[in-house]
Amino acid sequence: MAQPNIIKLANGQKGNLIKITSINLDGVMRRRLLDLGFVTGAVVEVVRKSPLGDPIAFRVAQTTIALRKEESEKMEGELVANGE
Amino acid sequence: MGNEYRIALAGNPNTGKSTLFNALTGLRQHTGNWAGKTVSLAQGSVSFKNKTLHFIDLPGTYSLFSNSKDEEVARNYIVFEKPDVTLVVLDATSLERNFNLALQVLEMTKNVIVCINLIDEAEKQGIRINERLLMNRMGVPVVKISARNKQGFPVLLDTIDRIVTGEIECHPTQMQYSPEIEAQIGKIEPKVREVVGDRISARWISLRLLDGDEALLTELAKRFVPEGVSG
Numbered sequence A: 001m002a003q004p005n006i007i008k009l010a011n012g013q014k015g016n017l018i019k020i021t022s023i024n025l026d027g028v029m030r031r032r033l034l035d036l037g038f039v040t041g042a043v044v045e046v047v048r049k050s051p052l053g054d055p056i057a058f059r060v061a062q063t064t065i066a067l068r069k070e071e072s073e074k075m076e077g078e079l080v081a082n083g084e
Numbered sequence B: 001m002g003n004e005y006r007i008a009l010a011g012n013p014n015t016g017k018s019t020l021f022n023a024l025t026g027l028r029q030h031t032g033n034w035a036g037k038t039v040s041l042a043q044g045s046v047s048f049k050n051k052t053l054h055f056i057d058l059p060g061t062y063s064l065f066s067n068s069k070d071e072e073v074a075r076n077y078i079v080f081e082k083p084d085v086t087l088v089v090l091d092a093t094s095l096e097r098n099f100n101l102a103l104q105v106l107e108m109t110k111n112v113i114v115c116i117n118l119i120d121e122a123e124k125q126g127i128r129i130n131e132r133l134l135m136n137r138m139g140v141p142v143v144k145i146s147a148r149n150k151q152g153f154p155v156l157l158d159t160i161d162r163i164v165t166g167e168i169e170c171h172p173t174q175m176q177y178s179p180e181i182e183a184q185i186g187k188i189e190p191k192v193r194e195v196v197g198d199r200i201s202a203r204w205i206s207l208r209l210l211d212g213d214e215a216l217l218t219e220l221a222k223r224f225v226p227e228g229v230s231g
């Protein structure tokens, strides 16, 4: 039985599909991410990564959203497809 | 004057609220300040079946938790100014994103119509929407329109009319939370109801207080000062 591969969203590579399992942020920042569609169970795709990994663009709930590393580092998910 | 009603338009940015507002109200528009605030909102009226429907175009937002001035304006209008009907305008091609706001509105107020716009574009993209199923799930009327093509307006106006006359009663579906949260709501809600009565959803306020919404607490304190207490 393969263990699910849990990674930080910040460590996703272009093309990866990640199913969010935890959001370790509070308050307004958490609320903002939830409103953008970063909810547990949602599958997000890494669409673009700048050279230093900050920001990273994700496809989430039919829209592309760029997140700063301090946000994408605080969310984890299961790598469901590598893409590419 | 008994047959004048206020209809608020809420929705994400770019869902066609202003297009709908302009198509419905044409030149019968003005911007008005409300409740002594410096915020001005576009208002326009429509005559329908011996009634005057005043439409108010609220700022477009993704959420109503008052993380920004626009969200605060839209939320305060829906909750405290109590429009007769709140129309939530959704983009038919982006429902997943748009339902976040729709579900928030269903928790805040009773008389809601979910108005699915850009239906022409959705049809082009092969998206089919089962409005009966949505209506059953959400407990409020769901109307498909194309604001750009002025399609679906008679049904929309008729639905508004039936809500204000009481012919249609809305039962907005309330989100159920985890047992711990529901237990906390159960403790707070009766106390909140003592203060606000039936004017505002006590459940919704309880949820916001549990979430630590200080801006709302301040707003409530301003609006519900007990008799004999001055601030």
Ligand SMILES: Nc1nc2c(ncn2[C@@H]2O[C@H](COP(=O)(O)OP(=O)(O)O)[C@@H](O)[C@H]2O)c(=O)[nH]1
Pocket (backbone or CB within 6 Å): B011, B012, B013, B014, B015, B016, B017, B018, B019, B020, B060, B117, B118, B119, B120, B121, B145, B146, B147, B148, B149
């Ligand atoms: N195809 C199509 N486009 C629409 C419709 N309603 C609005 N739009 C377009 O969607 C864009 C945003 O509309 P607008 O009314 O400014 O949205 P608002 O931000 O919600 O006020 C504009 O380019 C409109 O022309 C519609 O029913 N069908």
Ligand SMILES: [Mg+2]
Pocket (backbone or CB within 6 Å): B017, B018, B019, B060
């Ligand atoms: Mg607009």
